[in-house]
Amino acid sequence: MKEKGWKECLWGGLIVDAGNSVLYKTGDWRSQRPIRDEQKCTDCLQCWIMCPDAAIKVKDGKIVGIDYDYCKGCGICCKVCPFDAIEMKEEGEK
């Protein structure tokens, strides 16, 4: 498929459809990935409070995972965790 060209672009940085920022997966920016250790985690939710991108997924008061579509890998969750339950790993590392 041919990629969109200048003729198909709207001028002036105009975005016609509202609420489209959800389509922009800012997780692409991440160079380090937070890994949560379920054994150490006590569901204290400090990470959920501090995460600037609302990327800590919580259900019924329990952490159920990290939303890597929007986690930018800032590492705040790792820093604030009182139980060392979150570790930052380089992207691409196993």
Add this chain to the structure above:
Amino acid sequence: MSTVKVITGNHAASFGARDSRAEVIAAYPITPQTQIVELLSEFCADGTLKAKFIKVESEHSAMAACIGASAAGVRAYTATSAHGLALMHEMLHWAANGRHPVVMANVNRAMGPPWSIWTDQNDSLAQRDTGWLQFYCESNQEVYDTTMIAFKACEQVLLPGMLVLDAFILSHTYEPVEMPDQELIDEFLPPFDPPYKMDLDDARAFGALTTPEWYMELRYLIQEAHEKALVTVREVEKEFGETFGRYYGTLELYRCDDAEEVILIAGSTASTAKDAVDIMRKGGRKIGLARIKLFRPFPNEEIRDIASRVNKMIVIDRNVSFGNQGIFFNEIKASLYSAKNRPPVYGFVAGLGGRDMKIDDITGIVEQADTCDIEEILWWGVKL
């Protein structure tokens, strides 16, 4: 019924904005422009013009308010001069890059220091690369007419336009100005209706962050719009001429049919130079004049066309690009580089800071071009 009023160039601009039915006017006063917005504020206050007049704390804010109004789908107008225009610089880019067809009158005034209020073209020409259309006017009538021409053309291509008039020589000098019937003007210039508007009930994002993957495409759209604008301005000028009987064109030719040499000039000095051409013609010189009405987009083809028919071109610049030469001189030579017939082009810097440009100055420049070295950067009339 059309009416004729004897008014200043400034008031011709105000009446032009009134009759174009500007809907938002945001402005900050500066000599020699102040009268333009002063009269417009009176029109807004007495209900003659149904527009919102926004008083702001600086020219930067004036342009920002106009951009906001234009984004909301409203016809926006302002006026400024010299240092005020320089203060707007950031917002000039924003207006053009955001594709908001604001129209503004700029009264050409020399930049300080030394403090000056008199005319030269460095203020507007310094804004060359902001993406604005630039129209240089020769008479008060042309200031009035060009306001409507600029609105119509600019709104079609979604680019902002600056009409330029000389400080005092036009801004404060009275001339008769014919104003057509409002109904005819409304027919010529329908209300502004852009495809996308800033509207709370129909949200859109304007000027969003654009990554390197797409920035160039958006820049190319502006270049395309400028190329289209050259055609659009000509069409609008033609339609204006057919409707109201006055035609200016993008490069106005005066006595050029059999000319062997031609003067290139912009602004009100062109009318003095036309008189000089008449006098030199009587003395046997086959000389003509080409007046640069539209500077951006630049009428390259017309410049190349007149160049192909003459043996010599003499450019008179009421401006200078320090460290190089006159700005029109530079632009004209760039335009000719790819031309097959390229006559010698002589450039003169003259009339800076409002120094009078009389008929003798024009004939003197033409005579000096007979003998001077083409490599020289010539400053006409500098005291030795």
